[in-house]
Amino acid sequence: MQTQTILGAGGNIGNGLAEKLSEFPVKVRLVSRNPKRLFGTEELVKADLLQASQVNDAVKGSDICYLVAGITYRAALWERDWPVIMKNVIAACKTHGSRLVFFDNMYAYDPKAVGFLQEDSPIRPESRKGKVRAEIAQMIMKEIEQGQLTAMIVRAADFYGPGARLSMVHETIINRMIGGKSPQWMYNKNKKHSFTYIPDATKATAFLAQQEDSWNQVWHLPTSKSYPSAQEIATILASKLDRKDNVQVLPGWVVSFLAIFMPLMKEIKELRYQLDEDYCFDSSKIETAYGLKPTSIDEGLQACIDH
Numbered sequence: 001m002q003t004q005t006i007l008g009a010g011g012n013i014g015n016g017l018a019e020k021l022s023e024f025p026v027k028v029r030l031v032s033r034n035p036k037r038l039f040g041t042e043e044l045v046k047a048d049l050l051q052a053s054q055v056n057d058a059v060k061g062s063d064i065c066y067l068v069a070g071i072t073y074r075a076a077l078w079e080r081d082w083p084v085i086m087k088n089v090i091a092a093c094k095t096h097g098s099r100l101v102f103f104d105n106m107y108a109y110d111p112k113a114v115g116f117l118q119e120d121s122p123i124r125p126e127s128r129k130g131k132v133r134a135e136i137a138q139m140i141m142k143e144i145e146q147g148q149l150t151a152m153i154v155r156a157a158d159f160y161g162p163g164a165r166l167s168m169v170h171e172t173i174i175n176r177m178i179g180g181k182s183p184q185w186m187y188n189k190n191k192k193h194s195f196t197y198i199p200d201a202t203k204a205t206a207f208l209a210q211q212e213d214s215w216n217q218v219w220h221l222p223t224s225k226s227y228p229s230a231q232e233i234a235t236i237l238a239s240k241l242d243r244k245d246n247v248q249v250l251p252g253w254v255v256s257f258l259a260i261f262m263p264l265m266k267e268i269k270e271l272r273y274q275l276d277e278d279y280c281f282d283s284s285k286i287e288t289a290y291g292l293k294p295t296s297i298d299e300g301l302q303a304c305i306d307h
Helices: 012-021 052-059 075-096 128-145 168-178 198-209 230-241 252-261 263-269 284-290 297-306
Strands: 002-007 026-032 043-046 064-067 099-104 151-155 158-160 184-186 195-197 218-220 248-250
Touching (some): 002 012, 002 052, 052 075, 075 099, 075 128, 151 198, 158 168, 168 184, 198 284
Parallel strands (some): 002 026, 002 064, 099 151, 151 218, 158 195
16 A cells, blocks of 8 residues: 655645545555644654655655645745755655655746746746745756656645635635625735635645656646636625625735735735736646546635535
């Protein structure tokens, strides 16, 4: 039986992935600073991904490793920690002959391509966080090209789903409306936007890792092509919750002012292009190759309400 290891377990993607992997005949190992069993059968390993020796020990015996870690949403920390984490994980996977799946986002792409993003869209980031994502993705691709590592990069758009944590659309719209508050958004409420449903993302990630022809390439995980604006999300929820759908918009000057006092707003500001322009993340490749289809926005939002 294969051992498949989740590095950075415990978050939205790590928990969902552990659930999906439990449906396959594999042994699941959860690795984090404080791992907890989800279904009672997982192997738990405590490790700090910044420590090479601990990562090496955690990866030992793994057939496949999934790097799904999340670190504090600050550019300075990303610049300091992400290259170290990736270096440690790649080294451990090479040492033990493990395949690597890296769960990534779309920050590395050229902001000018955000209107229609595919796997071959140009990697030309302008933000600090985007440059970090480009650097660590290139570390993987270099190893693949040199034949030193079998790996894949899977990418998702902004995520949502039942019980999601640290999700912008949950914090600003979904949770607020469920709680009887007015929905909020930044910059522009009427631009198209991509939202990846977490169960779709974790199901597809687990599936891809079990296929022999999926490796050594980039995949966009199934994402609805309805590309709903923040206003459309609010309108759908309003009809289900019998609420008003008036979205309070924070314009650019307000975000800039708040950034003086609120570190998170400062971090969001550099990614304004994702909210102030149409942002359409295309997953046709995986849908065509394997028939994996995204959950509709309406069904996904209903699941969030029912959770």
